[in-house]
Amino acid sequence: EVQLQASGGGLVQAGGSLRLSCAASGFTLGYYGIGWFRQAPGKEREFVATISWNGGATYYAESVKGRFTISRDRAKNTLYLQMNNLEPEDTAVYLCARSRYATGSSQVDHYIAWGQGTLVTVSS
Numbered sequence: 004e005v006q007l008q009a010s011g012g013g014l015v016q017a018g019g020s021l022r023l024s025c026a027a028s029g030f031t032l033g034y035y036g037i038g039w040f041r042q043a044p045g046k047e048r049e050f051v052a053t054i055s056w057n058g059g060a061t062y063y064a065e066s067v068k069g070r071f072t073i074s075r076d077r078a079k080n081t082l083y084l085q086m087n088n089l090e091p092e093d094t095a096v097y098l099c100a101r102s103r104y105a106t107g108s109s110q111v112d113h114y115i116a117w118g119q120g121t122l123v124t125v126s127s
Contacts, residue, residue: 005029007099007118014124019089025082025099025118033057033077036102038114039084041095041123051097052084053107062107066092089125096120 011023023039038053052063052073061073072085082099100114108114 005101005116007101007116009097009099009118009121012097012121012123014126015089017089017091017125017127019125020085020087021089021123023084023086023097023099023121023123025084027080027082027101030101030116032075032080032082032101034105036104036107036113037075037082038100038102038107038109039073039082039097040100040111040114041093041097042120043095046095048098048111049095050109050111053102053109054082055107056105060107062109064109086123089123091125091127094123094125096122 006028008026039051040048042048054061054073070088074083098120099118101116103115
């Protein structure tokens with residue numbers, strides 16, 4: 004069974020940092036594009052970052068570029084999102100997902116397996 008378990012969220016002050024993890028089971032991360040999305044209350048799911056199957060390509064939303072870094076650990080079959088200089092606008096539930104393709108994508112409908120999400124709250 005394909006599963007994605009996100010963790011690492013919490014409450015942090017503006018300007019602070021958090022590192023999110025996404026542990027995968029039931030499949031090998033290294034064969035697929037993987038992405039992070041977020042969803043704030045009352046808003047649509049929003050693309051954050053994605054990484055290709057071999058880690059050779061990454062792509063970020065403009066709103067997080069330069070502050071967030073996506074990475075993966077093949078040995079641990081785990082995806083990460085390092086978030087620095089957090090802003091109150093970053094407050095959301097963060098979800099990891101597996102693409103149907105080996106390349107990464109910013110489109111929600113390219114993803115076929117989703118984790119349950121972890122809540123990030125940034126106070127001003």
